[in-house]
Amino acid sequence: MTFNRHAANRRELLLASGTLFAWAYLPKVARAEGRDPRLLVIVLRGALDGLAAVAPVGDPDWLALRGDKALTLDGKPPALPLDSFFALNPAMPNLHRLYKSGAATIVHATATPYRERSHFDGQDVLESGLAKPGAADTGWLNRALASLQPGDRAGGSRDAFAIGPIAPLVVRGPAPVLSWTPRRLPPTGDDTVMRLMELYHHTDPVLARVLEERMGLATIARAGGMDGEQPQAAGAGQVRAYFAESAGTAAKFLARADGPRIGALAFDGWDTHAAEGAMSGRLAILIGALDGAIAAIETEMRDAWRETVVAIVTEFGRTARINGTDGTDHGTATVALMAGGALKGGRVVADWPGLKLAKLHDGRDLKPTTDLRAVLKGLLKDHLRVDAGVLATKVFPDSAAVKPMAGLLQQA
Amino acid sequence: MALDPKAQAALALYRFGLGPRAGSIAGIASDPRGALLAELDGAGAGRIGNADLLTSGTAARVAFAFQQAQREARQAERAAQQAAAPSGGASPPQMNDQSAPPPPAPVRNPGPGMPQQIYLAEAKARIQAALDAEIGFLERLVWFWSNHFCVSADKGNVRQICGAYEREVIRAHVLGRFSDMLLAAESHPAMLIYLDNARSIGPDSIAGLRQKRGLNENLAREILELHTLGVRTVYTQEDVTRFANVITGWTFVPFRQDPVRGGEFEFNPRMHQPGAQTVIGRSYPDAGMQQGRDVLAALARHPATAKHVAAKLARHFVADEPPPALVERLAKRFLATQGDLKEVTKALVAAPEAWEAPRAKLKRPGEWVIGMLRAAGITPPDIGPVMQAHNLLGEPLWRPSAPKGFADESAPWLDGLAQRLDIANQFARRVGAEADPREVFEQALAPLASSETRQAVLRAESRPQALALMFMAPEFQRR
Incomplete structure (x- = not known):
């Protein structure tokens, strides 16, 4: 009898649980201009509901679409106005403040080239930079670094890095990276627990009862079901603390004179x-934690904040309408959030597609009108001085038709 | 309820093995029963071919020498301290400055001691054998019998020899005769230390007449209660005491007395209670060590032992409340073959009940942890986290809290469900970027998975979440 030889292709388990990946050089061209740019990419895994983060309150079809789940300027709590059309989720006062001071930019109705609705494939496309899902073992950020001419190596570790139990795909690849282990592992997310409880309720009542008892989860389990209760806020503090510690630690490293310059984090849930x-439940907690992470980065960056861009991206958006369980299903276009002193901010960049049925992608999702790669290429080109040809072929292969978005940075 | 071939193959891997690796379900789907039996026939079946591992005698002596050197170093240090600080003498010159803190004590951090190093090397070899096994049926049998004849690394000097014990006693006889495994276990220094027989002295023996110490019934009782007949069967307290007398003198060679054979089994006639002993209705003349061999041989043949062993095997592999007909058949096979464990094992595989019972048993922690590694195709370069997972889930390797061993029933393990979630979550986050959950699911669980579980895995929000949900799914945890 023959078997696939397990030992031959068995992957080594990385037991360094947390990792900070650091690129060991400075971008040379930017250095020649007298700049010392920092870039931090935050990947939100699970697909952020862009309409719940940044609401088109000026769209006449908005209220009809989301009903009492729609963020509004006179809601409880009221959404934070960005311009005459868009308003920010009230859980993001820090991003709002940065936006008002010109240090934050929001791109709406944006998406990667991926048009299906699988998380795994969507995350692969987002992080690999490839046009289609498939075998990907390197990320666009790492390939961008690999293309940069290494400049000084003062201090030994002026690098790119990632914080998280595993390095996100976006920073994996040929460019040398350093790693760092955070103190705490992320908590087992309420979302994972709720999914497991739901599975047990349908398939194994004994395990369901035991897990409920052991975790004191009766309330959360109900909230994860069909009766529309809000989930307990239990764990909100833990989530906030984990986000803030991860992001703040990243910023501390980025800020150091001899520290890394480019890095990535991933937040799940x-x-x-x-x-x-979106206004007072689970998503509000996550969005608030993300806002706290942005504030932690700003604080820990100190003077380096003025040379910083934080880019926050997600694999795709969610359905425009609320579904039958007071949530949203996998969709297409969403938002990209950027913060940092290097931005020419204070604006929402959107070629708004509208929310009428005929305007929705497949009759259900916000239609993508801006290719997310254009945004990322714009940042890499103007902030780090990655060559446009390299961007079109190596960093985001087959993307020559997608022009880098101009004018995102103060430094053109 | 006939399962399709893939589900039948997956059942074989879950119920009798250590869970699927990539390709293993397809590899045995044409004949799952035949594949289980084939694993029993493999060359060197059940053995660990690792030349670096020490025999229990060598391990015991190496550890003894290490401990001896440590004792001498401590004595030398104390002597040096006393010499440096003569009582009533003047302070050393460097202590005159009152503001300076005293110099720090020399830091001695030699890392894990020799017993722990040997223990970890054995643990690593055992984990590797579990990952390398094609099905893992033999490993499961080794684990079962090792737990039946358990010793604990937490007792005395068992730590350095518990791994060798498993290889020399359990692996050597896992498909041999029960009577041989029984004799090997009860005469192994690990067992003699663990259950206190090494120091048990016949009251009327030469040593007993000279010293105050005497009989210890611990091993005799557990042989009758746990290893052979079973609790509340055919023996009395008198049988326990007389049997304890029989095995007085079963001990090991003192290290100081014999540097070459120190730590190895010996029968010491000076500690042996003289005279005939009656155990369970039969008199055994005093023939030195042979007296104990004869009692063990009789115990191994006893119908109560056959029933005890048969019920335990069926409970471990098939159901917490095993079908009586299955237990009956295994016990009969045991008696008919003079305790041939290979034949009993084949009878288990052949039994329809063993395949028809619902998959209700919760995997033991070790099976579950190894099952995750096998499913994900991971070999940990460092066994630390694997050992830690065993500890957190209440099944620390070779460290049962009592001679009864770890429970075979599901109920006690339910308590660890929340810890399993934490471990699954951490493990999934560590390997989530490497392992494609869709592939892992198809290779390791799909034929047994409900549509709900399939959906939960495939619709997870991230790869790590998908893996964590798969490892926590009832179909992955139960067998």
């Missing part, structure tokens, strides 16, 4: 199929 709670 955005897959809000049921009881989404």
Whole structure:
């Protein structure tokens, strides 16, 4: 009898649980201009509901679409106005403040080239920079670094890095990276627990009862089901603390004179199929934690904040309408959030597609009108001085038709 | 309820093995029963071919020498301290400055001691054998019998020899005769230390007449209660005491007395209670060590032992409340073959009940942890986290809290469900970028998975979440 030889292709388990990946050089061209740019990419896994983060309150079809789940300027709590058309989720006062001071930019109705609705494939496309899902073992950020001419190596570790139990795909690849282990592992997310409880309720009542008892989860389990209750806020403090510590630690490293310059983080938990709670529930907690992470980065960056861009991206958006369980299902276009002193900010960049049925992608999702790669190429080109040809072929292969978005940076 | 071939193959891997690796379900789908039996026939079946591992005698002596050197170093240090600080003498010159803190004590951090190093090397070899096994049926049998004849690394000097014990006693006889495994276990220094027989002295023996110490019934009782007949069967307290007398003198060679054979089994006639002993209705003349061999041989043949062993095997592999007909058949096979464990094992595989019972048993922690590694195709370069997972889930390797061993029933393990979630989550986050959950699911669980579980895995918000949900799914945890 023959078997696939397990030992031959068995992957080594990385037991360094947390990792900070650091690129060991400075971008040479930017250095020649007297700049010392920092770039931090935050990947939100699970698909952020862009309409719940940044609401088109000026769209006449908005209220009809989301009903009492729609963020509005006179809601409870009221959404934070960005311009005459868009307003920010009230859980993001820090991003709002930065936006008002010109240090934050929002791109709406944006998406990667991926048009299906699988998280795994969507995350692969987002992080690999490839046009289609498939075998990807390197990320666009790492390939961008690999293309940069290494400049000084003062201090030994002026690098790119990632914080998280595993390095996100976006920073994996040929460019040398350093790693760092955070103190705490992320908590087992409420979302994972709720999904497991739901599975047990349908398939194994004994395990369901035991897990409920052991975790004191009766309330959360109900909220994850069909009765529309809000989930308990239990764990909100833990989530906030984890986000702030991860992001703040990243910033501390980025800020150091001899520290890394480019890095990535990933935060999970955005897959809000049921009881989404954009204003006061689960999504509000996550969005608030993300806002706290941005504030932590600003604080820890100190003077380096003025040379910083934080880019926050997610694999795709969610359905425009609320589903039958007070959540949203997998969709298409969403938002990209950027913050940092290097930005020419204070604006929402959007070729708004509208929310009428005929305007929705497949009759259900916000239609993508801006290719997310254009945004990322614009940042890499103007902030780090990655060559446009390299961007079109190596960093985002087959993307020559997608022009880098101009004017994102103060430094053109 | 006939399962399709892939589900039948997956059942074989879950119920009798250590869970699927990539390709293993397809590899045995044409004949799952035949594949289980084929694993029993493999060359060197059940053995660990690792030349670096020490025999229990060598391990015991190496550890003894290490401990001896440590004792001498401590004594030398104390002597040096006393010499440096003569009582009533003047302070050393460097202590005159009162503001300076005293110099720090020399830091001695030699890392894990020799017993722990040997223990970890054995653990690593055992984990590797579990990952390398094609099905893992033999490993499961080794784990079962090792737990039946358990010793604990937490007792005395068992730590350095518990791994060798498993290889020399359990692996050597896992498909041999029960009577041989029984004799090997009860005469192994690990067992003699663990259950206190090494120091048990016949009251009327030469040593007993000279010293105050005497009989210890611990091993005799557990042989009758746990290893052979079973609790509340055919023996009395008198049988326990007389049997304890029989095995007085079963001990090991003192290290100081014999540097070459120190730590190895010996029968010491000076500690042996003289005279005939009656155990369970039969008199055994005093023939030195042979007296104990004869009692063990009789115990191994006893119908109560056959029933005890048969019920335990069926409970471990098939159901917490095993079908009585299955237990009956295994016990009969045991008696008919003079305790041939290979034949009993084949009878288990052949039994329809063993395949028809619902998959209700919760995997033991070790099976579950190894099952995750096998499913994900991961070999940990460092066994630390694997050992830690065993500890957190209440099944620390070779460290049962009592001679009864770890429970075979599901109920006690339910308590660890929340810890399993934490471990699954951490493990999934560590390997989530490497392992494609869709592939892992198809290779390791799909034929047994409900549509709900399939959906939960495939619709997870990230790869790590998908893997964590798969490892926590009832179909992955139960067998």
